[in-house]
Amino acid sequence: MEQLKNAVRASVHALALGALNSEEWSTVSARARYDAMEEALEHTTAEALVPIAVQYNDKRPAVKLPNDLLCGAVAYLPLPDRMKAAQVCSKWRATLTRNPDLWTRVSITALEGDLTHLPDMLTLLFARSQGKALSVVLMLRGVTANGELSADFEPYGAFGHIAELLALQMPRMKALSLILPACFEPHWQALFTTPAPKLETFRLIVETEDKAGELTMPNNLFGCRAPLLRHAYLNWVWLNDEPYPALEGLTSVFYDFARMFNKTELQHFQSWTHLRYLTLVAADPSTEYPTFRLPQPVRLQLWNASGVAGFLESFPHARHICYSAGLAEENMTGTDQERDFAAIADAIAMYTNPVSFEIAYRRPLLTDDDDEMPKGDDETKPRLALRIDRRDVVVDMLSNVLFDVLAHLPPLTVLLQSVRRLAVPEEFYPLFNIHGLPPLDELTLYLSRDDDTEYRTEDYLATDNQRIGMQLHTLRLVRSSEDDPQNRAAPRYIGIAPIVQFVSLKLASGTLDRLVLCGFKATAADLLQLQAGGIQQVVSGYAPGVLEDDDDCGPWRWQFPVEDAVAL
Incomplete structure (x- = not known):
């Protein structure tokens, strides 16, 4: 068995390098691809691996792969490495080029200026896919390094x-993602009017800085045929x-044209009766929105800037409203801020009889453009998320802003009368x-550091001497995620006396x-003191106070980096 493992490892090593020079192996990305393939190969049948062991002593074992x-x-492998693998030897070339499944995913995400060889490459790849359904991601930028428009983008x-090549493939296109410069030609308008009977996902980003570069979609989009x-x-x-x-059959939409968002767009949303996931970029707070009834989405995501109140007034209560203020703090001021805060608070109050109410940190920051981040101290502060019944309601918000939003709610103890799990x-x-x-x-409390070693517990746990008799099964005390990640392994200590007092009173x-200490070290003396206070089960370790991803995010994530190809 060990020989078999070594053979697989040697084969994958050769495959990752594409039988080319060994310098590539020193890069992090190459090692990462190797690790990913090694995991994938573990699921391969034992029968397919046996011939590798037989050929292990060959000088080029990878060439003998079944x-x-x-x-x-x-x-x-990503597309460039797939193409390199097809050049390793004649046997590999014949095997790989005859397999159409390897060429149905075309992703070219960082091409600027020179498009000379791209048509020939696409022609080759489309031919290799042998008529199977295609998923295509293309990022084409028209400006060269010196700031001029490439000749390839001229008529x-x-x-x-x-x-024209894409238009010919539209009858079998399953997913199409395009990032294009604002210099559309009739060829591209023709592409968007070609019927797409198999298309399931369509993503279009026009790279422009002003209204002049916008694209108005033709009404006969996809020839009115994209069932x-x-x-x-x-x-x-x-x-x-x-x-x-x-x-008309759309179930999820991400629409980002806040500068022109008006009644027209809302009328379209109203006509899309199957719409269930809707993500919008909040517009100027002065925008007036109609109040006619719209479809009731499962999830309404509002991203960026102010003006959220207008959207929430236009939509009936969605089952799940999620608002991201990652880039909003600098715009939320005065009356508009109060209006938005009140609207978000109303959306929170909509969750009647919640079972869980969690406020915690989200990392990485859910923002899509560092250049637009508010500068100064706020840039480095951790952002918080509010999750109700395991669904994000507010994400990526500074703690002081979220505090102000929650202050618009009725007393939280009234809102949380049915809650069973609370994190604060x-x-x-x-x-x-x-x-x-x-x-x-369960009650989870996130604690801040009072000095270099000890975290204070007095602020919440040590109140007055009044006995309450509250029923609580699990108390979790979590070390703040504001800690420097490099110092997380260092032992941190926590005051024990306030915990014992809290439990007894x-x-x-x-x-x-049980008592769960996350990120804290309990000494033997601490354990004895806790046991004397009636706390018999104590669990300690490190678990960061960060919420995992919401599993109800729909097809689109919050962040959309331009360089990142959408998963198709």
């Missing part, structure tokens, strides 16, 4: 030829007044009155099943 194992491993240049189209992402693309038959960072303690909390399965006798 065809099914070779194709399975190459499928995990009758390669840019137009690429559009399977369910997901659309449109950026710097706007819709005119007439209906779009090809979009220290700066939010003033909003929660422990005397009014219902019986809890505030909890009903015998209800606390």
